[in-house]
Amino acid sequence: MPINKPEIQIIETDVLIIGGGSAGCMAAIAAHDEAPNLKITILEKAHTRRSGTLATGMDALNVVAVPGLSTPEDYVKGVDLDHTHGVIDEDLHYVLAEKSYAMLKKLEEWGVGFEKDDTGQYVGTPVFYGDCPGDKFTIPMAGLDLKLILSREVAKRKITVLNHTITTSLLSDSNAVYGACGFNIRTGKFIACSAKAVILASGGCGRFGMPSSGYMYGTFDFPGNAGDGYSMAYRAGARMRNFEYVQHFAETKRLNVPLGKEYDTDFDTKMVNERGEEVNVHEGSDEDNIQALLSGQTLYEKFSHLPEEAIKQIEEVWFASERKHPIISFFRERKMDIRKEPVEVGFEEIALCSGHGSAGIKVDIDTSTMVKGLYACGDVACVPNQYLTGAFVFGEIAGQSAVQYAKDGNTKKIDQETIQKQAEMIFAQMERADGIKPNDFERKLRTVITEYLTPPRSAEKLSTALQWIKRFRQEDVECLKVEDWHELSKAVEARFILDCAEMTARASLKRNETRWGVSDYRSDFPERDDENWLKFVDLEMDHNSGEMVVSTSPVEPISSKDVK
């Protein structure tokens, strides 16, 4: 497709939200409700009706401290015990749990149903895998209409939504962020948006390692999230945290969708190896899974010992769950019956996501980042194990914080020439005569990520990863060649994935211990070392050299400051 000068549209807004999923929609709604006269704009890569990590809706609100069932203190303890192992900013988790019940009530008011027992109390089931006191934090939803309700609430308000628009970079100067650039992946129209405050709510990096199926989009997390916000925030000067921690779950082989312990904690299913011996593998606590990962055993989840009634119940849960479409297809197309045969399980891939993982932009309890005017919420912000509740609670806070900041701020005039240059640089990938296809580049990059960044890792493997990353930057990223706007968005995303790979490689190389089992296992430092490593590994960009700088900072127990 030959193109001339790209068409550029310059728009102005008070608060700009990048990503219209659960966190982004909630941020937009909260910003509008806080200041109805301000202009609020969402840039969404897909469509807000079917956006974010689970386009067809979610089946539970995973972290709710329901009065009478559990407390925010229980949650902070649980996260640390089951997930962060001492490397935690406790204030964030306290705020999340403390505000969770009010959030449930708000969603309920909008029409989201939650399951209750005969006495009218919410049905609280465990979210953690270890024995954590008061763990009744998961409140199942009755129905899968969350997405439609949320997009309806956005539509009710005066919020501008630009769908099908990928954000390519943040606009920032030495002091602050003042907007963002992107383009419509259908029409190619280039957008430059100036804003007084910007909220990143663009999710994690679902497209990171290559899934064992060899299918680039066969990921556990939504593959539309390609680390966009991680890369853009890093390049704007934000501090990035916990990138040595990768999501590395035991999942159904090839399907890469949770079927086992995640959905049937009430049922006595068994994980066995190829000899039929029981093994301790589950989707939670990463350190328990190390033996299974290192031994190279073939793993199966077994159901055949269960009575028919239990099997029927399990199937009922699966076939109504948030991933029911692939689960139903999987059993139908393979003609599989769990009464007769076990389901093979494996460590299918690695990914980055704060929602169930840990990696993200360092934020304070008001969602502010290290960059003025830039806020972050949802899977892109570093609040380990925050799940959907985190997206909503911190989405709401981000909307309110951004409004406060925008009220006192000025819009910075966008410089036409800078934008023109940015647009031409991106669109050059369409005009060059030949080059590397983004899909080929992405496949090569993600194969390297699988080979050298998947635990078990060593200093040698990580150094090899860094050599590859350097080579990709020198030889490949400037030679991508695309045929249409859709493919151009893939070229942009491939660069985001590359930045994420470097963050994981450098952070892993720094942490000379193993803290989180299969999520950061270092074969050359296989033990946990609290004396030296009870701290965060942080990454920042040195703006003079453009190099990635690695540092550490102390963990943050609950402060005495008022965290309301």
Place this chain on the structure above:
Amino acid sequence: MNSTTSVEIDKQQCNGCGICVEICPLDCLRMDEHEKAFMKYDECWYCGSCTLECPVDAIILRLPYLIR
């Protein structure tokens, strides 16, 4: 059906409304020259949005060939 495509659209049923093209979260779908939807990019995450939104049940969703 032995196609490797995961989103199969029944051309007789499809009424050309374009909703599936509008909402596909991975931008996989387009309209053809006869105003019928088709899968242009093999990048489906089998989320099920297209089948839920199609007003005339013209879409059959399967797992991609590499996962099937």
